[in-house]
Amino acid sequence: MSDIRRRDPRKEWIARNRLHPQHLEVLAALGRGTGEEAASEWMGPHGLIRRNPRAVGFIGPNGVKRIDRSGAQQGQRAGGARASAAASKPRVEIAAPAFLVAVVPDMAGGRLTGHDRDLLGLARQLADADPAARGAVLAVVFGEHKEDDFEGAGVDRLLHLTGPEIDGFAPEARLGALVAMDRAWGPRHWLLPDSKLGGADLGRRLAARLGERPATGVWQLEADGEAPLGWRCTARGAAGTLDFQRPMPRLVLALAECAEPVSETRHAAEPLALPEALPIQLSRIQDLGQVAVDPAGVALSEAEFILSAGNGVRDWDAFHHAAEMLGATEGASRVAVDDGFMARDRQVGATGTWVTARVYVAVGISGAIQHLQGIQTCDKVVAINMDPGCDMIKRADLAVIGDSAKVLEALVALVEKSREEKRNAA
């Protein structure tokens, strides 16, 4: 169906006229329901929000009209409206872009990181600067990914490259792909994240190969008519002690929070393919895979996977065994530390360490606000708890209500079983 809203003045007139014989069916057709369900807010034909103040509220038990402003009644409706607004963000299609802005996100863990989203926001600034000749943002993604919101992040074109030769640490193969891309489409700007996750390395390799002098550590951008590309940038240098003001070069390695991420529009994220196959090259660097590191030796603030214990844990030996089997770094809530079961440097929360784990498993932690602050930046939180009403359950992406010792025991058994199967298969 097309997005254009068509008005039917006759139907609207019937909808206003309660005495009209077709009143009810027209109301149903317009999707406003009947009686007390009449919508108080809707999007008008020109995108304006129209309000019907008479439809707000409900008739109370004494026959008096009541308007509940506590949110108990309207909150749900507002939530629903916002959810639909997210789906109906204006969609921007750029059919014939004047130029391309190439972005190579890090995609740590297969998803766009916050840094990547900031970078895409920056790319949108560059692409949309001139409304008469808009550019398109082209994102290059290496390997398998789990991201499903490239549209909302501001990607117009998506080049997804997969294959055994670019998996793992393969800077030379990836560089070859980027150079082939540069030759095929000649993007006006290249943006990469200046991050340890790989963007800094790949960007510098690309700069050396293309013979461009990049701007590194860029955190600010402003339009400037005199610069060759029309932009000036501010770049951090000298171990973060100097700011360099310089015309923006073609290749930019930007820091996190260099721009606001895209939030108001949706884009096409149209898949692209390279016109020719990638050149096969002999890699001089061979990736032998990740090395198992002792999770207990990893600092809590940078651990990726934390198993954290709280007041609900009774069997501490089983907990330590589970952490060892899962390969998780151990954390603890304040109570567990105060009671002497865990060391002070293992405490997670406002008074302990603010963790950045991707997966945080809270065992027997009810979720004091100080603890929840400490795990704000965790992606996935799993809670194992007896009390279904506690705050940790509300925060968790997956919560299991039950005896933590038994669940952990079952989990360890599962992990052991899968390891055993893998060993037998190998």
Place this chain on the structure above:
Amino acid sequence: MRPESHHDAPLAVTVLVSVGRHPLTGRGRRADQDARGVELSHTLTGAAVELLHAGRLDEGSEAALRGYLGMGFESLSLLEQPAGADVLPALAEALEASGPQLVIAGERAEQGEGSGLLPYLLAERLGWPLVSGLAAVEEVKEGVATLLQALPRGQRRRLQVRLPAIVTVDAAAPAPRQSAFGPARRGDVDVQAVPARDDADLAQWQAQSARKRPKRLKIVKAASARDRFKAAAAKAQGGGGQVLTEVTPEEGAEAIFKLLKEEGVLR
């Protein structure tokens, strides 16, 4: 470090060192990452290690450079370059002439542009492979080095690279030993005059001491004041979390196991 009596030729290693800058006092010092690189070269058994610096020798830099000599070296080669020069050609020619098997450098300089590009440009010019962010060199055997690369979150990756190669060290590399005063004083700085090329671009840029970056505000895009208030006052919530009640421990464990597998944290 003196090469041990070995039947084959010792591994020739060059460490590129620079003059650092103390973050608080602003005085010259051993650059932290370069010092780690020097320390890393000590872990290579049977290597002939050479220190190489391109820059000026003056009061400020001499103490810093002698700091490297105090880590157990008798001499340091210095390619004389004026301030604000592009040191790439001088270094590339010196490396081509001496032909080391392994070049160790810090990730980025503590003075000047500090873009961290030099190792990449050197690798491109010499046609050597480059590995960044090293934590350790495990083994060098038959022209192939086995390296341990530091990843974020304390992880490590094992790589094999064919020599000659350039490697840069990360802050995860072993901490540098203290510089000994006597050897540092006695050590020899071997100054060689080489032609210099000006860095014209750098001279055009405006440099100023780093401003504090503005903190990002949490922007709430809400239509009504009530929504804005709710967003400001709300506790952090996962939103749409799955809650499993009335399940056996096995079913609960199964669900958690599935999530851990999906996230790829189980090895």
